[in-house]
Structures are given as structure tokens and as C-alpha cells.
Amino acid sequence: GESTPAGPFVPTKEDYQKVYDAIAHRLANETDYDDGSYGPVLVRLAWHASGxxxxxxGTGGSNGATMRFAPESDHGANAGLKHARDFLEPIKAQFPWITYSDLWTLAGAAAIQExxxxxIPWRPGRQDKDVAACTPDGRLPDASKNQDHIRAIFGRMGFDDREMxxxxxxxALGRxxxxxxxxxxxxDxxxxxxxxxxxxxxxxxxWNxxxxxxxxxxxxxxxxxLMMLPTDIALIKDKVFRKHVDRYAKDQDAFFKExxxxxxxxxxxxxxxxxxxEDRIVFKASE
Ligand code: HEM
Structure with a gap:
């Protein structure tokens, strides 16, 4: 018969669920780290890739995964995130069709759920970029600063006070x-x-x-x-931030939703x- 050429591999939602499952499996097995989980550092990788x-x-963000390269990997704020990137290498080897930028964000969503x-509904569509797309140092927040800095950094990304x-x-996660x-x-x-x-x-x-x-x-x-950073304490010093802190302290459901x-x-x-x-994928968490 006639051989039909294999077209480009187009992953389905089921394929992305398989990536999720592999991450969840690896999270459950690799417990020889920090408090027994790579989950928190995966959340931080997704955040620093996006933030x-x-x-x-219109520059920066998770599209590109430019933290693979120096100088961005060497930015002070990204210290330690190599643990998260290395944790995901076997997953990338198992699913070579996924981009690093999709993988890092998917892992950040998976870690929250697991x-x-x-x-955390998630959708693919990010492309990896090369070293030329690395962002300049200083775009991520500095923990020694106050509420003005928080508003400047997160305002630049497009977030309002409640979202910050x-x-x-x-x-709540990590250390x-x-x-x-x-x-x-x-x-905590x-x-x-x-x-x-x-x-x-x-x-x-x-807090002293x-x-x-x-x-x-x-x-x-x-x-x-326990500890709080100066930027954490700024959330209770600032009246508008404080309103939301109080609300989330009283209402876990509101916090989870928002x-x-x-x-x-x-x-x-x-x-x-x-x-x-509406095309976002709602991943099924592991048991
Ligand atoms: C850890 C600063 C916002 C998630 C940390 C650490 C610092 C920091 C200094 C410790 C890093 C280390 O020594 O390993 C800040 C500042 C923020 C901010 C100044 C904003 C004003 C966020 C946001 C997220 C996040 C928006 C995610 C949505 C995490 C997680 C860890 C962490 C999960 C723990 C990582 C681990 O256990 O290895 N952050 N952060 N942070 N941050 Fe933030």
C-alpha cells in the first residue's frame, strides 16, 4: 500500500495530562529535597519565568524560557532555580515535543494542585526563544523593599492591589x-x-x-x-493590601478562587x- 507521511505531532489534552502525571509521579518519588518536595521550587520557577x-x-513573560541561559539564569533573584529546571529535564526527555516554556508553566500549575x-487551568502555546530574548536584571521583586516597590513591580506586569x-x-509554600x-x-x-x-x-x-x-x-x-520578608510585612502595613490579607485569612475559599x-x-x-x-485544560490531580 501507500505510505502516508507522518505529519507534525499535534499533542492533545490527553498528551498534556500525561506530562502532568509524569510531573506528579516524579514529585511523589523525589522526596530527598528540602521539606520532602520539589513542589515549592517548581512554583517559584514558573513565577520567575513569568514575572x-x-x-x-510586551517583553519578558513565560513565553521564551530564557532563564535557560546566562545572564538570566545568573540574575540574583533566580538563585536556586536550577534545582527546579534540573528536576524537569527527565520530563522534557520523556516528552521532547513540549517546549520548555510550556513545561515550566505546566509544572507550576501541577505543583499547586499536587x-x-x-x-489551575492551563493552556499550551509558548515557544522557546534564544539567548537574545533574555530580560534585563531587576524585573523581579526585591524582598528588602516596601509597598511602593511591590506596586511598581507588579503594576508593570498589569496586576492590581487585590491580585498582588x-x-x-x-x-504558604517553601522556604x-x-x-x-x-x-x-x-x-508557615x-x-x-x-x-x-x-x-x-x-x-x-x-512579627519581630x-x-x-x-x-x-x-x-x-x-x-x-517562622519568617516573613519585609515585603510580606508590607502587606499588613499598607491599608489597602491589609484589607485583602484579612479577607483571605478568614476565607480560604475566596483565597483559593482568587x-x-x-x-x-x-x-x-x-x-x-x-x-x-475556554480551551484551557483542567488537569486531573493524582490521588
Ligand atoms: C521564595 C521573594 C512573590 C512564590 C521566595 C524567596 C524570596 C522571595 C526572597 C526565598 C528564595 C530562596 O532563598 O530560596 C519574593 C518577593 C515577592 C515574592 C519579594 C513579591 C513581593 C512571590 C510570588 C510567588 C512566589 C508572586 C508565586 C505566585 C515563592 C515560592 C517560594 C518563594 C513558592 C519558595 C521557593 C522554595 O521553597 O524554594 N520568594 N517572592 N513568590 N517564593 Fe516568593
Whole structure:
């Protein structure tokens, strides 16, 4: 008979679910890291890949995955994210058809879901770019600064005050490392479970300056084992931010819903999709 040439591989939603499942499987198995999970650092990789977006010039954002290259991989804010990129290399080898920029954002969505957070609808469409598309240093937030800086950085991406507070709730996950940012410690007692505990602790706990040789950070009065960055504390000092902190501390459902919406928006900044928002994939989490 006649042989039909194989066309280009066009992945289906089922193919992307397979990528999700492989990430979830690897997350469950690779527990010899931090508090037992690579999930938090995957969330941070997706955020730092996306958070370089500048709405005025349309540059930066997750489309491109330019953090694969120096100088962007060496930007101070990206210290430690090699752990996340390396974690995903076997997944990229297993599914060579996916772009790094789709893979990193898909992994960021998967990590939120696998750590008990809300569903993060996600869609493909990002293309990898070369080193020339690396963004300049300084586009990601500096934790030593105040609310004006938070508004300047996240305003540049196109977020409003409410969205800035919702996004910050990701600090329910993970910890700071002295050999990466210089800061140290987790924000709450369950850094591998996505909750509204970050907001509860901001409101309920008394936060004192930590006495140490490191950069200025805050510690909880009750146990002295948790930490807040100056930018975290800015969320309770600023009246408008504080309103949303209080709301999310009281209402976990509202936080989950609003976090999902704003994290989806973050991961899509600057991506020239051909698909529509209603084409987003709702991944099934692992059991
Ligand atoms: C960790 C700063 C917003 C997710 C960190 C660390 C710093 C930081 C200094 C510690 C890094 C280390 O030493 O390993 C900030 C500042 C923000 C901000 C200044 C805004 C004012 C966000 C947002 C997200 C996010 C919007 C996600 C939506 C995370 C996660 C970690 C983290 C999950 C833990 C990473 C790990 O455990 O390795 N952040 N961040 N952050 N950040 Fe943020």
C-alpha cells in the first residue's frame, strides 16, 4: 500500500495530562529535597519565568524560557532555580515535543494542585526563544523593599492591589535559603501544603525583627521558627493590601478562587495564544 507521511505531532489534552502525571509521579518519588518536595521550587520557577513581563514593551513573560541561559539564569533573584529546571529535564526527555516554556508553566500549575491547592487551568502555546530574548536584571521583586516597590513591580506586569496580595499567598509554600536569597526559613508550619496559613499568620502572629547577621527579616513571637520578608510585612502595613490579607485569612475559599485566577493570568502574561481561554485544560490531580 501507500505510505502516508507522518505529519507534525499535534499533542492533545490527553498528551498534556500525561506530562502532568509524569510531573506528579516524579514529585511523589523525589522526596530527598528540602521539606520532602520539589513542589515549592517548581512554583517559584514558573513565577520567575513569568514575572519578568513588562506590559508597556510586551517583553519578558513565560513565553521564551530564557532563564535557560546566562545572564538570566545568573540574575540574583533566580538563585536556586536550577534545582527546579534540573528536576524537569527527565520530563522534557520523556516528552521532547513540549517546549520548555510550556513545561515550566505546566509544572507550576501541577505543583499547586499536587500540594493541595486549587485547580489551575492551563493552556499550551509558548515557544522557546534564544539567548537574545533574555530580560534585563531587576524585573523581579526585591524582598528588602516596601509597598511602593511591590506596586511598581507588579503594576508593570498589569496586576492590581487585590491580585498582588492573592499572588503573595504562594508563600504558604517553601522556604528561603541563606545560600540563595540570603533569607532563611519557612513562612508557615506546613511548607509543602497549599493553604491560607500565610495570611492567618500575618494577621494572628506578632512579627519581630530577627536578631541575626543576615538581611533584615521578621520572626514569629510564638516559636521563632517562622519568617516573613519585609515585603510580606508590607502587606499588613499598607491599608489597602491589609484589607485583602484579612479577607483571605478568614476565607480560604475566596483565597483559593482568587489565587487560581491570578496565577493563571501570571502564567499567561505576554503569550500570543491562538487558543481561547475556554480551551484551557483542567488537569486531573493524582490521588
Ligand atoms: C521564595 C521573594 C512573590 C512564590 C521566595 C524567596 C524570596 C522571595 C526572597 C526565598 C528564595 C530562596 O532563598 O530560596 C519574593 C518577593 C515577592 C515574592 C519579594 C513579591 C513581593 C512571590 C510570588 C510567588 C512566589 C508572586 C508565586 C505566585 C515563592 C515560592 C517560594 C518563594 C513558592 C519558595 C521557593 C522554595 O521553597 O524554594 N520568594 N517572592 N513568590 N517564593 Fe516568593
Amino acid at each position: 519578568t513581563y513588562d506590559k508597556t514593551t 500540594l493541595g491547592g486549587p485547580v 496580595v492573592a499572588l503573595s499567598g504562594a508563600h 528561603a535559603h541563606t545560600d540563595r536569597s540570603g533569607y532563611e526559613g519557612p513562612w 508550619f506546613s511548607p509543602t501544603v497549599f493553604t491560607n496559613d500565610y495570611f492567618k499568620l500575618l494577621v494572628d502572629e506578632k 525583627q530577627r536578631k541575626w547577621n543576615g538581611p533584615a527579616q521578621f520572626t514569629d513571637k510564638t516559636t521563632s521558627t 489565587f487560581s485566577d491570578v496565577y493563571v493570568k501570571l502564567l499567561e502574561l505576554g503569550v500570543p495564544f491562538e487558543s481561547k481561554p
